[in-house]
Amino acid sequence: MRYNQTYKYDAVFGLGFVTVYDQLMDGYPGGAEKETIFKAHIEALKEDPEQYRKDAKMLEEWASSKTSETVASFKSGDGEVENILKDISDRASEGKFHYSRFFAIGLFRILERANATDPTVLEKLCQELNVSKLSVDRDLDTYRNLLSKLVQAKELLKEYVEREKAKQAQREASSKSSEAVAKMEPSSS
Numbered sequence: 001m002r003y004n005q006t007y008k009y010d011a012v013f014g015l016g017f018v019t020v021y022d023q024l025m026d027g028y029p030g031g032a033e034k035e036t037i038f039k040a041h042i043e044a045l046k047e048d049p050e051q052y053r054k055d056a057k058m059l060e061e062w063a064s065s066k067t068s069e070t071v072a073s074f075k076s077g078d079g080e081v082e083n084i085l086k087d088i089s090d091r092a093s094e095g096k097f098h099y100s101r102f103f104a105i106g107l108f109r110i111l112e113r114a115n116a117t118d119p120t121v122l123e124k125l126c127q128e129l130n131v132s133k134l135s136v137d138r139d140l141d142t143y144r145n146l147l148s149k150l151v152q153a154k155e156l157l158k159e160y161v162e163r164e165k166a167k168q169a170q171r172e173a174s175s176k177s178s179e180a181v182a183k184m185e186p187s188s189s
Contacts, residue, residue, distance in 0.1 A: 004098045006091075006095070006096050006097060006098040007098040008091070008096075008097075008098070009047060009051075010084060010087070010088055010103075011055035011056075011058065011059050011081070011084050011106075012059065012084070012085075012088065012103050012106035012107060012110070013100060013102050013103045013106055014051065014052040014055040014056055014059075014106070015055060015056040015059045015060070015105075015106035015109050015110070016100075016101070016102035016103055016104065016105035016106030016107075016108075016109065017052060017102045017105075017106075018052055018053060018056035019056070019105055019106070019109045020102065020105055020143075021038055021041075023147065023150065024150070025037070025038075026154075027154060058080070058081065059081060059106070059109075059110060059113075060109065060110075060113050062079070062081040062110075063109075063110040063111075063112075063113035063114045064113045064114070066113075066114040066116075067114060067115070067116070068111075068114060068115065068116035068117070068118055068121045070114075071110065071111065071114040071116050071121060071125065072121055072124040072125040072128050073128075074086065074128065075089070075128060085128075085129065088129055089128060089129045089130050092129060092130035092131055093130045097130075097131070099131055099132070099135060101139045101142070101143065103131070104135070104136045104139035104140055104143070105139070105140070105143055107122070107125060107126075107129075107136060108122075108140055108143070110125075111125070122136065122137075
């Protein structure tokens with residue numbers, strides 16, 4: 001993707017990547033390592049990890065200030081985010097935009113932050129951005145399915161850890177009980 005001729009980093013892609021990364025790494029032991037891994041991954045792509053985080057924050061804040069009625073009306077605005085979205089729309093209409101799943105997830109996150117639950121909002125946003133709603137829908141279905149599996153896997157891991165702790169506690173209690181019985185028995189000397 002990075003080496004596709006039509007690829008050009010944009011903030012929506014960055015938001016999608018940051019969203020997926022943070023969800024995958026949620027619960028990862030070692031808080032500082034998470035950011036080190038993120039930084040290494042983005043730098044390996046010869047891009048700026050701080051730009052990804054900054055753009056994700058900017059888009060989330062922008063979307064939080066929008067409603068389901070206004071989030072797709074970016075063409076009438078003149079702010080930084082509106083200009084980013086207009087650039088994406090222009091590149092897409094000229095065939096110079098590289099669509100990706102991370103972009104679809106970035107769009108989804110924007111809609112989440114704007115509390116836009118009506119499916120027609122996504123349709124309008126895709127239309128304004130000149131991206132295929134069919135592709136976005138397909139990728140968002142895949143994303144939601146993967147999120148569901150991730151939640152299930154985390155729950156299974158949590159249950160496994162709890163079971164192992166209970167077994168360990170039972171073994172320790174059994175061991176202490178055996179030691180206590182051994183101390184109480186008279187030694188035969």
